[in-house]
Amino acid sequence: MFIRRTKTRTSDNGTDYFSFRLVNTYRVAERVRQRTLLNLGSHFSFPHEQWSELTQRIEQIVLGQQVALLMPSPYVELEAQNIASKLLSKYAGNDLFLTQGATPNPATSITIDATEAQPITQADRDMCQVDLNSLELVNSRSIGAEAVALTALKHVKLDQQFADLGFNKKQIQAAVGNIIGRMVQPGSERSTYKWLQQQSALGELLDCDYGQQGLSSLYRASDLLWKNHDAIESHLYQQHCALFNIEETITLFDLTNTFFEGSGKFNDHAAYGHSKEKRTDCLLVTLALVLDSSGFSRRSKIFAGNISEPSTLQQMIERLGYPLDHATAPDSTPVQKCLDLPTRPTIVMDAGIASQENIDWLQAQGYHYIVVSRKQHLEFDDDKAVPVKQGDNGTVRAMRIEREDGEIELYCHSELREAKDRAINGRIVSRFEQALDHLAEGLDKPRRLKNAKKVNEKIGRIRQKYGRASKQYEISTENDAKGEKTLRLSYRRTEQAEAANTHLGVYCLRSNQSQWDEKLLWQTYTMLTDLEGVLPSLKSELGMRPVYHQKTERVEGHLFITLLAYNLVHQIRRQLKASGINDSWETIRTTLSTQMRTTVVLRDELGQHIHIRKSNYPNASQQVLLRALDLNWEPGETKKTIISP
Secondary structure, three states: OEEEEEEEEEOOOOOEEEEEEEEEEEEEOOEEEEEEEEEEEOOOOOOHHHHHHHHHHHHHHHOOOOOOOOOOOHHHHHHHHHHHHHHHHHOOOOEEEOOOOOOOOOOOOOOOOOOOOOOOOHHHOOOOOEEEEEEEEEEEEEOHHHHHHHHHHHHOOHHHHHHHOOOOHHHHHHHHHHHHHHHHOOOOHHHHHHHHHHOEOHHHHHOOOHHHOOHHHHHHHHHHHHHOHHHHHHHHHHHHHHHHOOOOOEEEEEEEEEEEOOOOOOOOOOEOOOOOOOOOOOOEEEEEEEEEOOOOEEEEEEEEOOOOHHHHHHHHHHOOOOHHHOOOOOOOOOOHHHHOOOOOOEEEEOOOOOOHHHHHHHHHOOOEEEEEOOOOOOOOOHHHOEEEEOOOOOOEEEEEEEOOOOOEEEEEEEHHHHHHHHHHHHHHHHHHHHHHHHHHHHHHOOOOOOEHHHHHHHHHHHHHHOHHHHOOEEEEEEEOOOOOEEEEEEEEEOHHHHHHOOOOOEEEEEEOOOOOOHHHHHHHHHHHHHHHHHOOHHHHOOOOOOEOOOOHHHHHHHHHHHHHHHHHHHHHHHHHHOOOOOOOHHHHHHHHOOOEEEEEEEEEOOOOEEEEEEEOOOOHHHHHHHHHHOOOOOOOOOEEEEEEO
16 A cells, blocks of 8 residues: 555646545556555645555554554554545445455445434344454544534525535535534634544535645635625525524614734724723624524624724614615615515614614614613602513513603513612622722821822722712811811712612613503513523634634634524524523533544454444433434444455
């Protein structure tokens, strides 16, 4: 066995191109013949001086032989295991003879579509005597989470959509690898490429070899995904609407941002802004999302990191492409018209986006809305309120006021929120008083602050730090005759302090949905707060942060791949919730991570080596998930290859 390099062509600039093949020699009568066992492709970059060691180790692996003396280097071992795996996969179900004069021994290939509790019949049996001491387990790769993710992707026909958009087979495989890699092993394209090559059995499920594709294929696939993101978003949302029978009556709007590692100087979106991860030292990019009430994204748009939240609403709503807006939408395209709806939805958004200008625009465009009011003065009369939620987690009551212009103000009081506000206020007040007490005690101690001007500056800084509490206090100081030294400091709570605690746990909602009652208005708004708990999975569970790319289009592709992964994860979790399983994606992914695909190597009584490639049987926790999703318990085909000595 050896590796052959063959010149295939020479480019116009004089560059030579080569292909590499794994070749075996054998003898027929008195003549020596050669045959290609495996095409190693044109990107085979293994050092020429180690080819002999590599082919020797490949032969040892497929024949099930132990290393005679010294173990090869990890670099050689890894490449040998990869090539041996491809060789065994290629000849699965056929005899492979590596020595001269070998004669075929009949062998069969068994393909098992494993299902739960599948009975073993006489026809399924394949009996032979083997040496149990020769048993080895090699080339183990993860397959559990990959199989679940791939099934979800195919369920919404995302792979077919890629083909309809003109992706070729390799581009589809690379795009699927990007998305499932982000779901199962979040990271950059570089880390995903390494994971696909060395750790995952996803390639076996797709019948492709990611080792034959370069890293650039994942980058190009990312570019293609972003280039077609409008069509892909529309297709995915339509599939989810059909799959879960979603009523398109509610639209939720939210923004999130992530930070860059690097200068970001080649990125048009990179800008300093308010980092929700407190990374004020890093440039940011903002992702705006329009979601439905079930949490699936309908539209997305990428903005600069310093974009103000209120300024994004109009652009995003116009991107929904409703029939009345086609003529005016600045970026309207035929693809975007896929989201046409018979009626306009109700827009739900938080206080950060609900500026008066945005509310006026929604009214002018004929949209219904539910937003959190920014007004500081709150009121609540318990006698006029009705319960909108009752249970062990506390009671929520709402008081409805209809204004002359037809807008509804819904003042809501939550027992849990009141307890939280009271605890926060108490903590801030306590820290405010401790800071003042510490300053006052130092007036009678040596080497502590006493200068009147400095003391006043310190009081100002304390007021600034604890602004909410400082409004409830009057602070007075007494200086010496010259006014240079502070002698005493005192403070007291004012009547305003009691007023500040009058409406703890109260917040106000604004809406023009005059036909809805208090309970429906409140329940609709809480959809947004529920989703705000889901969206962090974009960052924490699916690797949206940080962004390592420097080019604008690569950053856009990175964020869009993460968004596609989020929608598929949300699809899986929604299916599991229907069976009462409310685990996070991190928990689901960890549970499935121990289901592996492994090759078992045995030697039979004739000295032949039997290689069986198979997925392990799921454990009890995995069975619960697979049963709820109605999936195959042992993904991938069972393959058998017999190697004659």
